[in-house]
Amino acid sequence: xxxLNEMTLIASKGTLDWAYPxxxxxxxxxxxxxxxxxxxxxxxxxxxxxxxSHLRISPQGNPDMPMKMPFGPKWFQAIDFGPKxxxxxxNIPGLEFFATQxxxxxxxxxxxxxxxxxxxxxxxxxxxxxxxEMTMGMFGFSRGDFIEGIEFAGAATYLDVAxxxxxxxxx
Amino acid sequence: MTNQTLDMCGYACPMPIxxxxxxxxxxxxxxxxxxxxxxxxxxxxxxxxxxxxxxKLISQRDEGNKIIFNIEKx
Numbered sequence: 716x717x718x719l720n721e722m723t724l725i726a727s728k729g730t731l732d733w734a735y736p737x738x739x740x741x742x743x744x745x746x747x748x749x750x751x752x753x754x755x756x757x758x759x760x761x762x763x764x765x766x767x768s769h770l771r772i773s774p775q776g777n778p779d780m781p782m783k784m785p786f787g788p789k790w791f792q793a794i795d796f797g798p799k800x801x802x803x804x805x806n807i808p809g810l811e812f813f814a815t816q817x818x819x820x821x822x823x824x825x826x827x828x829x830x831x832x833x834x835x836x837x838x839x840x841x842x843x844x845x846x847x848e849m850t851m852g853m854f855g856f857s858r859g860d861f862i863e864g865i866e867f868a869g870a871a872t873y874l875d876v877a878x879x880x881x882x883x884x885x886x
Numbered sequence: 887m888t889n890q891t892l893d894m895c896g897y898a899c900p901m902p903i904x905x906x907x908x909x910x911x912x913x914x915x916x917x918x919x920x921x922x923x924x925x926x927x928x929x930x931x932x933x934x935x936x937x938x939x940x941x942k943l944i945s946q947r948d949e950g951n952k953i954i955f956n957i958e959k960x
Binding site: 739828 | 896897899908924935938
Protein backbone atom coordinates (compact mmCIF):
# COMPACT_ATOMS: atom_id res chain seq x y z
CA UNK A 716 0.00 0.00 0.00
CA UNK A 717 1.42 3.35 -1.05
CA UNK A 718 1.80 6.29 1.30
CA LEU A 719 0.87 8.64 -1.50
CA ASN A 720 -2.86 8.45 -1.65
CA GLU A 721 -4.14 11.37 -3.64
CA MET A 722 -5.77 11.24 -7.01
CA THR A 723 -6.54 14.16 -9.29
CA LEU A 724 -8.62 14.14 -12.44
CA ILE A 725 -9.34 16.64 -15.16
CA ALA A 726 -12.85 16.19 -16.59
CA SER A 727 -12.93 17.94 -19.95
CA LYS A 728 -15.86 16.36 -21.76
CA GLY A 729 -19.55 17.06 -21.42
CA THR A 730 -21.37 14.28 -23.21
CA LEU A 731 -23.43 11.64 -21.42
CA ASP A 732 -21.05 8.78 -22.24
CA TRP A 733 -17.93 10.71 -21.28
CA ALA A 734 -19.54 11.87 -18.04
CA TYR A 735 -19.17 8.33 -16.69
CA PRO A 736 -15.39 7.82 -16.54
CA UNK A 737 -14.59 10.75 -14.21
CA UNK A 738 -17.45 9.92 -11.81
CA UNK A 739 -16.69 6.18 -11.83
CA UNK A 740 -12.98 6.71 -11.23
CA UNK A 741 -13.48 9.45 -8.64
CA UNK A 742 -16.00 7.43 -6.62
CA UNK A 743 -13.90 4.27 -6.85
CA UNK A 744 -10.89 6.30 -5.78
CA UNK A 745 -12.49 7.58 -2.57
CA UNK A 746 -13.90 4.10 -1.92
CA UNK A 747 -10.31 2.86 -1.99
CA UNK A 748 -9.25 5.43 0.54
CA UNK A 749 -7.83 8.08 -1.74
CA UNK A 750 -8.33 11.79 -1.53
CA UNK A 751 -9.85 12.71 -4.86
CA UNK A 752 -10.12 16.07 -6.59
CA UNK A 753 -11.81 16.56 -9.96
CA UNK A 754 -11.10 19.70 -11.95
CA UNK A 755 -13.98 20.32 -14.36
CA UNK A 756 -12.96 22.46 -17.27
CA UNK A 757 -14.34 23.31 -20.70
CA UNK A 758 -17.23 20.94 -21.51
CA UNK A 759 -16.54 19.03 -18.30
CA UNK A 760 -18.04 22.00 -16.52
CA UNK A 761 -21.44 20.66 -17.61
CA UNK A 762 -20.99 17.79 -15.15
CA UNK A 763 -21.37 20.20 -12.24
CA UNK A 764 -24.56 21.91 -13.36
CA UNK A 765 -27.60 21.44 -11.14
CA UNK A 766 -29.56 19.94 -13.98
CA UNK A 767 -27.87 17.09 -15.85
CA SER A 768 -30.86 16.10 -17.97
CA HIS A 769 -29.42 17.88 -21.01
CA LEU A 770 -26.42 15.52 -21.28
CA ARG A 771 -26.50 13.72 -24.62
CA ILE A 772 -24.41 11.31 -26.62
CA SER A 773 -23.23 12.31 -30.06
CA PRO A 774 -23.00 9.53 -32.66
CA GLN A 775 -21.93 12.21 -35.15
CA GLY A 776 -18.25 11.74 -35.93
CA ASN A 777 -18.05 8.81 -33.53
CA PRO A 778 -17.77 5.81 -35.84
CA ASP A 779 -16.58 3.39 -33.14
CA MET A 780 -19.72 3.67 -31.05
CA PRO A 781 -21.43 0.26 -30.98
CA MET A 782 -25.16 0.61 -31.51
CA LYS A 783 -27.16 -2.31 -30.32
CA MET A 784 -30.82 -1.96 -29.56
CA PRO A 785 -31.70 -2.40 -25.86
CA PHE A 786 -35.04 -4.04 -26.68
CA GLY A 787 -36.56 -6.68 -28.94
CA PRO A 788 -35.66 -10.32 -29.64
CA LYS A 789 -32.11 -11.56 -29.02
CA TRP A 790 -31.12 -11.74 -32.72
CA PHE A 791 -32.23 -8.12 -33.11
CA GLN A 792 -30.30 -6.95 -30.04
CA ALA A 793 -27.18 -8.66 -31.41
CA ILE A 794 -27.06 -6.45 -34.51
CA ASP A 795 -24.52 -3.64 -34.29
CA PHE A 796 -26.02 -0.79 -36.28
CA GLY A 797 -23.04 1.46 -35.56
CA PRO A 798 -20.90 0.66 -38.61
CA LYS A 799 -24.01 0.24 -40.80
CA UNK A 800 -25.42 3.72 -40.43
CA UNK A 801 -23.85 6.42 -42.62
CA UNK A 802 -22.58 9.24 -40.42
CA UNK A 803 -24.48 11.73 -42.53
CA UNK A 804 -27.78 10.39 -41.16
CA UNK A 805 -26.99 11.68 -37.68
CA ASN A 806 -27.63 15.17 -39.04
CA ILE A 807 -31.34 14.41 -39.12
CA PRO A 808 -33.01 16.28 -36.24
CA GLY A 809 -34.20 13.98 -33.49
CA LEU A 810 -31.82 11.09 -34.19
CA GLU A 811 -29.32 12.24 -31.58
CA PHE A 812 -32.12 12.41 -29.03
CA PHE A 813 -33.20 8.89 -30.04
CA ALA A 814 -29.63 7.58 -29.73
CA THR A 815 -29.34 9.19 -26.28
CA GLN A 816 -32.55 7.51 -25.11
CA UNK A 817 -31.32 4.16 -26.40
CA UNK A 818 -27.98 4.61 -24.64
CA UNK A 819 -29.72 5.51 -21.37
CA UNK A 820 -31.81 2.37 -21.64
CA UNK A 821 -28.72 0.27 -22.38
CA UNK A 822 -27.04 1.69 -19.27
CA UNK A 823 -30.11 0.85 -17.20
CA UNK A 824 -30.38 -2.68 -18.61
CA UNK A 825 -26.78 -3.30 -17.61
CA UNK A 826 -27.25 -2.16 -14.03
CA UNK A 827 -25.31 1.06 -14.45
CA UNK A 828 -26.08 3.93 -12.12
CA UNK A 829 -27.29 7.21 -13.59
CA UNK A 830 -24.90 10.16 -13.72
CA UNK A 831 -27.01 11.91 -11.08
CA UNK A 832 -26.67 8.93 -8.72
CA UNK A 833 -22.93 8.61 -9.27
CA UNK A 834 -22.37 12.31 -8.71
CA UNK A 835 -24.35 12.24 -5.49
CA UNK A 836 -22.32 9.29 -4.22
CA UNK A 837 -19.09 11.11 -5.14
CA UNK A 838 -20.16 14.14 -3.10
CA UNK A 839 -21.36 12.01 -0.17
CA UNK A 840 -18.07 10.16 -0.09
CA UNK A 841 -16.02 13.35 -0.13
CA UNK A 842 -14.81 13.85 -3.71
CA UNK A 843 -13.80 17.49 -4.14
CA UNK A 844 -14.88 19.25 -7.29
CA UNK A 845 -13.28 22.37 -8.72
CA UNK A 846 -15.19 24.27 -11.41
CA UNK A 847 -12.94 26.13 -13.82
CA GLU A 848 -13.71 29.79 -13.23
CA MET A 849 -12.34 30.86 -16.61
CA THR A 850 -14.54 28.44 -18.58
CA MET A 851 -17.50 29.46 -16.47
CA GLY A 852 -17.10 33.07 -17.52
CA MET A 853 -16.42 32.17 -21.13
CA PHE A 854 -19.57 30.05 -21.46
CA GLY A 855 -21.67 32.58 -19.57
CA PHE A 856 -22.53 30.46 -16.54
CA SER A 857 -23.02 31.92 -13.08
CA ARG A 858 -22.21 30.28 -9.75
CA GLY A 859 -25.92 29.76 -9.10
CA ASP A 860 -26.10 27.34 -12.06
CA PHE A 861 -23.91 24.84 -10.23
CA ILE A 862 -24.44 22.37 -7.39
CA GLU A 863 -23.56 23.36 -3.82
CA GLY A 864 -20.30 22.51 -2.15
CA ILE A 865 -17.90 22.90 -5.04
CA GLU A 866 -14.90 25.19 -5.35
CA PHE A 867 -14.41 27.76 -8.09
CA ALA A 868 -10.81 28.26 -9.17
CA GLY A 869 -8.35 28.14 -12.03
CA ALA A 870 -5.49 26.13 -13.47
CA ALA A 871 -2.99 27.17 -10.80
CA THR A 872 -5.20 25.81 -8.01
CA TYR A 873 -5.55 22.54 -9.85
CA LEU A 874 -1.82 22.26 -10.46
CA ASP A 875 -1.16 22.97 -6.80
CA VAL A 876 -3.47 20.11 -5.74
CA ALA A 877 -2.11 17.81 -8.45
CA UNK A 878 1.44 18.46 -7.26
CA UNK A 879 0.83 16.16 -4.29
CA UNK A 880 -1.07 13.58 -6.29
CA UNK A 881 0.40 10.31 -7.44
CA UNK A 882 -2.41 9.59 -9.88
CA UNK A 883 -3.30 12.33 -12.28
CA UNK A 884 -5.71 11.62 -15.11
CA UNK A 885 -6.97 13.67 -18.02
CA UNK A 886 -10.40 12.62 -19.25
CA MET B 887 -20.42 -16.20 10.37
CA THR B 888 -21.31 -12.85 8.84
CA ASN B 889 -22.48 -9.67 10.53
CA GLN B 890 -24.06 -8.10 7.49
CA THR B 891 -25.16 -9.06 3.99
CA LEU B 892 -25.16 -6.75 1.02
CA ASP B 893 -27.03 -7.79 -2.11
CA MET B 894 -25.63 -6.00 -5.16
CA CYS B 895 -27.02 -8.36 -7.81
CA GLY B 896 -27.74 -6.56 -11.06
CA TYR B 897 -25.53 -3.59 -10.26
CA ALA B 898 -22.56 -2.78 -12.48
CA CYS B 899 -19.14 -1.36 -11.62
CA PRO B 900 -18.45 0.64 -9.48
CA MET B 901 -21.62 0.28 -7.38
CA PRO B 902 -20.69 -2.98 -5.56
CA ILE B 903 -17.42 -1.41 -4.36
CA UNK B 904 -19.06 1.90 -3.40
CA UNK B 905 -21.89 0.30 -1.44
CA UNK B 906 -19.47 -2.09 0.28
CA UNK B 907 -17.30 0.84 1.32
CA UNK B 908 -20.35 2.60 2.75
CA UNK B 909 -21.53 -0.53 4.56
CA UNK B 910 -18.07 -1.14 6.06
CA UNK B 911 -18.04 2.40 7.44
CA UNK B 912 -20.83 1.50 9.87
CA UNK B 913 -19.21 -1.76 10.98
CA UNK B 914 -16.68 -2.52 13.68
CA UNK B 915 -13.20 -3.97 13.18
CA UNK B 916 -13.10 -7.77 12.63
CA UNK B 917 -16.77 -7.84 11.66
CA UNK B 918 -17.56 -9.67 8.43
CA UNK B 919 -19.67 -8.53 5.52
CA UNK B 920 -21.03 -10.82 2.85
CA UNK B 921 -21.39 -9.19 -0.55
CA UNK B 922 -23.37 -10.89 -3.29
CA UNK B 923 -23.04 -9.53 -6.80
CA UNK B 924 -23.31 -10.42 -10.46
CA UNK B 925 -20.70 -8.01 -11.85
CA UNK B 926 -17.94 -10.30 -13.14
CA UNK B 927 -15.36 -7.51 -13.01
CA UNK B 928 -15.81 -7.36 -9.24
CA UNK B 929 -13.83 -10.62 -8.86
CA UNK B 930 -10.61 -8.71 -9.36
CA UNK B 931 -11.94 -5.40 -8.05
CA UNK B 932 -12.63 -6.72 -4.56
CA UNK B 933 -9.12 -8.17 -4.34
CA UNK B 934 -7.70 -4.72 -5.21
CA UNK B 935 -10.15 -2.97 -2.89
CA UNK B 936 -9.20 -5.15 0.09
CA UNK B 937 -5.51 -4.94 -0.76
CA UNK B 938 -5.61 -1.15 -0.89
CA UNK B 939 -7.57 -0.69 2.34
CA UNK B 940 -6.14 -3.56 4.37
CA UNK B 941 -9.41 -5.47 4.69
CA LYS B 942 -9.22 -9.26 4.59
CA LEU B 943 -10.91 -11.08 1.73
CA ILE B 944 -11.78 -14.26 3.61
CA SER B 945 -13.49 -16.07 0.77
CA GLN B 946 -14.83 -15.71 -2.73
CA ARG B 947 -17.07 -18.24 -4.43
CA ASP B 948 -19.32 -18.56 -7.46
CA GLU B 949 -22.92 -19.67 -7.21
CA GLY B 950 -24.45 -19.76 -10.66
CA ASN B 951 -23.96 -16.29 -12.06
CA LYS B 952 -23.52 -14.85 -8.57
CA ILE B 953 -20.23 -14.14 -6.87
CA ILE B 954 -20.18 -14.16 -3.08
CA PHE B 955 -17.46 -12.39 -1.13
CA ASN B 956 -16.76 -12.51 2.58
CA ILE B 957 -14.76 -9.54 3.77
CA GLU B 958 -13.43 -8.91 7.24
CA LYS B 959 -13.03 -5.28 8.19
CA UNK B 960 -9.52 -4.30 9.23
